[in-house]
Amino acid sequence: MKRIYQRLKFSALLFIIAAKFSFACVIILLASSFASYSQELVFKNPTLVSGSAGQNNAVYRFPKVTSAVDALLKVKKRSANNVVIQNIDVTDFGWNKAFQPQIGISGGIVSGIKDWWVEFEISFVKTGTSDEADVSEFNLTSLDVDGDNLTIREYVELYDAASYYFEGGTELVHSAINDEDEDDDDDEPKKKNYRFLGPIKNYLDIDTLGTRVMVTSKFVKKDKIKFRIGARAVGLGSSNAAIRYNSLWFRSFSYVSGTFLPVKLTSFTVKSVEKNKIALNWNTAQEKNSSHFTIEKSLNGKDFSDAGIIFSMGNSEQPQQYSFTDVLRTGEQGLIYYRLKMVDIDGQSQYSPIKVIRIGEEKANASVLVYPNPVANELRITLPSTWHDKKVTIDIYTTNGILAKRFVTNNASQTETINVRALTPGSYMIRSSNGSDTTSQQIIKTN
Incomplete structure (x- = not known):
């Protein structure tokens, strides 16, 4: 990109000498515009503008990710209270222009099977303001999504990108996911939401040559994006590497036999x-x-x-x-x-x-079945046959009567699945209704 811009700039300079000044200015503007369209987003020098550092609802400003745009990074939520952001943006390791949070389990030690994550939201605003600013098109590449060679596998969850691109021989396992912030329905998400799970194998440092553990997502006309950075321990042993380095570089990369989903x-x-x-x-x-x-x-x-x-x-x-x-x-x-x-x-x-x-055999007046109970991640609700293919609303309330989550389907299946992973552990009331009949069951949410 630098060489192309230099050639355009030099050509424009020759044109200034040979032709009218006003027309030459047009050539210079075209060259400058071309360079701006293709540039990466640079995430450096964040400052805390609200909230407590590293805590939920903290907001950081990354100045001039482009010449006219700042990025406001918000820590939205995390999987558990013992998940910590040790450093919001590491600068002495990896890549200076990338967003590099250091995230993990407090104390750095994990035993058994566990899963942890932090969710971030980035809003683009005009430099020095809080006014929304659309970025016409940009790429986000997740680097070094790997493991610790023992039990840990890192992952990244990306929401509503236009497309995803990765190595033909990738070691990442990708799967479609639902967005917990949207009202559930009986369909899969209409947006492109994916989890990319890395291997247990550890790749040395944060290296852009490690393309088998990289994925690039492309976003178009966005003033706001959301993503999660996490990891899971998949073995019965323990690891002292539960504080993980992460790197998201807002630019594209070339892959061998690259593949679109x-x-x-x-x-x-x-x-x-x-x-x-x-x-x-x-x-x-x-x-x-x-x-x-x-x-x-x-x-x-x-x-x-x-x-x-x-x-x-x-x-x-x-x-x-x-x-x-x-x-x-x-x-x-x-x-x-x-x-x-x-x-x-x-x-x-x-x-x-x-x-x-x-x-299995269903009685004529079968009730709504809610299971497993207690539940950690996915709650399943089996509905009577008279409720099938109808509009069904399932509300989850706290013991204080506050609506914690709502699931609505206009075409109910026999068994619906609701992701409750983000709910705080405790007791909840499940209220299911088909418009005329209503049932209630109590469940316990665990970690």
């Missing part, structure tokens, strides 16, 4: 249509080099096997509808889990969120 899934529903038949329906908003969908099924929520394959449209900017009927075998009862594996023509794949259905 092939499919934008907008809905995925599962329902029982006959005694031994399950109907799966899903819609896509766009497809890029998509090959097929593999329908995967599990009886325990962990071990999945192939139930069928549906070939996709391939390339499309128009909405597409797909369906598959799974005929249950003898003995397949209780909870059955389904997910879609979306595969592109290069063999790269991504998974949909998991859908759950309960199979």
Whole structure:
């Protein structure tokens, strides 16, 4: 970029000598505009403008991420009180122009299976003000999303990007996620929200040559973005590396055999249509080099096997509808889990969120079932057959009567899943209604 700008600037200078001053100024402005459009966003020298440093609701100003734009970084929330921001922006390690928070478990030691994260929000404003400023287009590259060689795997969750791009031989595992800040419904998120989970393997330093543990997200016409930085311990042992260095560089990178995520899934529903038949329906908003969908099924929520394959449209900017009927075998009862594996023509794949259905004899006046209880992450609610395909509202209230979360679907499935990971541990009341009938159950939320 620097060499291109220098050539344009030199050409403009020659034109000034050879032609009229006013016309030459146009050439100079064009050169300057071209350089500005392609520049990265620079995150340096943050100052705390409100709140307590490192705590929820703290706001930091990063001055002049572009020549006319500042970035206001807000610490929105974290997974638990023992999750700490040790340094909001590390400068003696990694890359000076990147946003580099140091995050982890207080004390730096983690044992057993745990998951932790901090959620950030960045608002773009005009320099020195709080006035909104759209940035027409920019890239955000997550660097060094790796592990500690023992038990820890880092991850980043990115919300509502226009696209994502990563190495063909990436070591990152990507999966679609729901946005907890939006009202839930029976469809998958219409925005592109993904988690990229790194390997246990540790890559040396924060190196831009480590492209197998990097992912670039592209944002278009945004004045605000949201993302989470986290990690999980996946083994039974302990690690003293639970304070992690993280690096998000707001620029693009080149990848070997780079791959775009092939499919934008907008809905995925599962329902029982006959005694031994399950109907799966899903819609896509766009497809890029998509090959097929593999329908995967599990009886325990962990071990999945192939139930069928549906070939996709391939390339499309128009909405597409797909369906598959799974005929249950003898003995397949209780909870059955389904997910879609979306595969592109290069063999790269991504998974949909998991859908759950309960199979078994149902009494005519069956009640609403809420489980597991206690619950840590996902709450499942099985509805009576008379509630299916209707509008259902499920509210979660604190013991003080405050609405903590609302789930609304206009086309209820047999079993709905609500992510309650962000709720504070404690006792809650679940109120389910189909407009005419209402039920209430109490649950306990744990860490």
